[in-house]
Amino acid sequence: MEKSQLSRRGFIGKAGKAGVAMGLAGLLGWDQVRGHVPGMPVIPGMPLATSSGENKNPLPRWRGFNLLDYFTPGHGGSRDKTTDDDLKWMRDWGFDFVRLPMAYPSYLDIDRSRPILPEEVYQVDVRVADKIEELVARANGYGLHVSLNLHRAPGYCINAGFHEPYNLWKDEEALKAFCWHWEYWAKRFKEVPREKISFDLVNEPAMREDMNDQHSPSTTVPGDIYRKVALAASQAIRGANPRHLVIADGNNVGNSVIPEITDLDIAQSCRGYYPHAISHYQAPWANKNPELCPLPVWPGKIGDREYSRKDLEAYYQPWIALAQSGVGVHCGECGCWRNTPHEVFLAWFGDVLDILTSAGIGFGLWNFRGEFGILNSGRKDVAYEEWHGHQLDRKLLTLLQRY
Incomplete structure (x- = not known):
């Protein structure tokens, strides 16, 4: 996937002590900013800025995994649910x-024999929602921060598999539903502190020609449109809890920084x-012709391209800039699908993790x-x-533990 070229002038010019302090205060509250000041108490898991100022990322360097319990749009999500053993092993390791990427239809009570109607996106099955809330509580109980994400939001998903009735980036009705779902979850977790939960708005945004064809050509979501959606959500x-921690996935399918929202108290x-x-x-x-992929x-x-750590x-x-x-950055998804040769995966992934770690950026492997x-x-x-x-x-576990 080719990355977008991006001018950083929009946010670099706002850097400096004042910008960093305000960014920290926005994400953590002024009472927590002292965790980044030498000699003051440190927030657990929060990387300190060094004397030379290398690390100013206001988000903790969280390290962990994506849980796919509610990733699929079928009622109740996946049958293979996260166990207490899974959570215990994560903690012990x-x-x-x-990160909990959810398909919103997984927690709806709807007729699945036909395409969903716009008015049906509000029909939450409380029994499923209760199970999601219970999973969050269990993960918190093992000392794990939970990042709640709409992998499939009303009107958008990077994958096919469910027919959306509208387009999140173009239709006001979709934006209204998107905000309604986030308000619902924010109220569910209004008493849970930001140290334990965050709200990751929508997975890997892109402006796709056909919202229901994942191989359809796509481009970057126009910055003003992404800002409108992120601000509304x-x-x-924060109508439920002004201190809720909000995260936005990078534009262009997660690849590109979003300069248009750096003033909105939203991490990326x-x-x-x-x-x-x-x-x-x-x-x-991810490939129309998988058998043609170069080794x-x-x-x-x-193929015809040389790659190295410099790339x-x-x-x-x-992202490091x-x-x-002073804008929080975390890598919400990473890793390799199973067909990548293992030694190639480990060599490449070691470089990825080393670069992220050097910048104080944590990660979430796509799945456990x-x-x-x-x-x-x-x-x-x-x-x-x-x-x-x-x-x-x-070998993979040892590599992850190294960082």
Whole structure:
């Protein structure tokens, strides 16, 4: 996936001590800013700015996984639900973060024999919503911050698999529904502090020609439109609790910084998938002709393009600059699908994690158990370790723990 070129003048000019202080205060509250001042109490998990000022990211360097319990649009989401053992192992292995990407239809009570009607997007099945709330509480109980995300929002999803009745970026009715859903969840969790929960607005935004065809050509969402949507949703969320922590995924499918919202007290989430030729090698949902994908190497030539760590450094430079300016940055998704050769994956991913960690940016691997995960990934070139009935990729776990 080709990344967008982005001028940083819109936010670099606002950097400096005042900008950083206001960014920290907006995200954490003025009473917490002292956690970044030498000699003052430190917030657990919060990276300190060094004496030379390298690390000013106001978000904690959360490290963890995406949980796919409600990722699919079917009623109640996936049948394979996160267990207490999963959460315990995450904690015991040193992780402190989970992201919960949800398809909003998974918690609706609707007729699934036909396309959804616009008025039906408000029909929440409280029984499913209760289970989502319980999962958040269980994860919090194991010391894990939960980032609640609409992977499929009313009017937009990066994937196909459910027919949307409108377009989030173009239709006011879709925006109204989007804000309604976020207000619903914000009220559900109004008493949960921002140290335990955040609200990640919509997964990997893009302006797609056909909203219901994931291979349809797409472009960057115009900045003014993204700002309108993000502002409306954040206001809906903070109507329930003004201190709720809000995160926006990068524009252009998570690749690009959003300079248009840096003044809105909204953190931003990047991705750890560049280049797609490595992370999504032969992935059928990401490639029209998976069998034609060139074999990835790292570093080296993939197809007709040479790749090295310098390419990763250039890709993440706008995100690092954003964090330096005082806007919170986290990498909400990262990793490789199972067909990428394991040694290539580990070599590339080690560079990704090293660059992010050096900038104080945390990460969430796209999944814990499954084709991107450390358990039961189904890779054919891994010497798995038996782990309580699961197949553990010990090399990947060790790499993650290193960062």
